[in-house]
Amino acid sequence: MSIVSTGVLAVCRANVCRSPLAEFRLQHELPAAFGVEGLRVDSAGTETVSGAKICAEVYRRLMPADGAAFAAKHVAAQLDAQRIDDAGLILTMTTAARGSVGAIAPSARAKTFTLVEAVGLLSLEPSVAELDVLAANADPVAAVAAVLNGRRGLLGDGPKFSRSTRRVTDGLDVLDAHTDRGARHGDVLQAVDELTAVLVRDIGVLTALTPR
Template sequence: MARILVVCSANVCRSPLAEQLLQARLSTIPGFDRLVCSSAGIEVSRGHEMCVDAAAVLGLPSEGPKASAHRARRVTKSMIGGAGLVLTASRAERSALAKLSPEARSKVFTLREAAALAEAPDQAIATWRPGAGTTADQRLSDLAALLNARRGLAPAPKPERTGLFARFGSDVDPLDIADGHNLGKRAHRTTLRSVQRSVERFGAAVEALPR
């Protein structure tokens, strides 16, 4: 089964939100409609629910029978190995996964990095062939290979300077979605919007690839 794994720190905010948004966005793209997205965290207090604000973005109540069934879990080497593409919230998680599973480096990207690489013009490097990969697993493998081949050739995404982070005058790493979960409502909203924007950019770029 073709799987995308999304990883952040605690697996309660950025990664579960990205997981659900990616599942919804990519399922509309021919060839990617059979993907299964999941998420995990590097520093996890096992069993924690999705944060209330992330659940609200998805239209889910914070409690009751219709609340999110998500429970935080720690990422494992087998999860990484079973995924065709791994997307992280930031370079910190990307580095942690490289130590946990060095052989998987070629398929691990930050979400913002993957969006920028997917958007790169075809002339940057031509590794994606229309019609390549007839199954979801093959299509996902082809996509990961394309992103990896474009590393260092595609322009880096522009730094995000919004909300609390802009007010303090510090650029967030251009490849990161900053963790505003515990920095107050304003920073938290900025983080959630960044996840939404990054997923939409990535989905739109994947949809625009030749078929």
């Protein structure tokens, strides 16, 4: 397995619910999908409260998955230029958060996608040119981001989601159970679980097609 220098960053509003859950899922599953060791997965929020801990619903969800230690030590982290610069791929929960990334670091727009958007773009069949991009880049995280950036505007209908996920997605956004009326916590967390699982699966498929 190769070592990559860039990481993956998950971003939501408060960094107490959606993005830390995505961080936990991805840090356990993405290294194998990318075929790398030492892959850093982090999370941050665009409007955090200093010292805020992970929400109780996420804590309860992570306990059966050996995530109690992760949940107990998590403290909300504010999105900043350094975290953006350290990431080769940035996954936001909403288009508003995607815009916040671009406002801090305009050049990061090319590597920033909503989670729904990334899953939809990954569902497209890869072209020979895209496989060449993946093969030519020593950093598979940055290579996947480059492929997704080249697919912008090609999303179409995207993948089909479960009923619970459809209830808490709006366009390219995963709704915020803390602020969006009618967005049930359980459905939001299930949506993050479902979307991250599909993302990991499709990144694994894409990287497996890449000659090394």
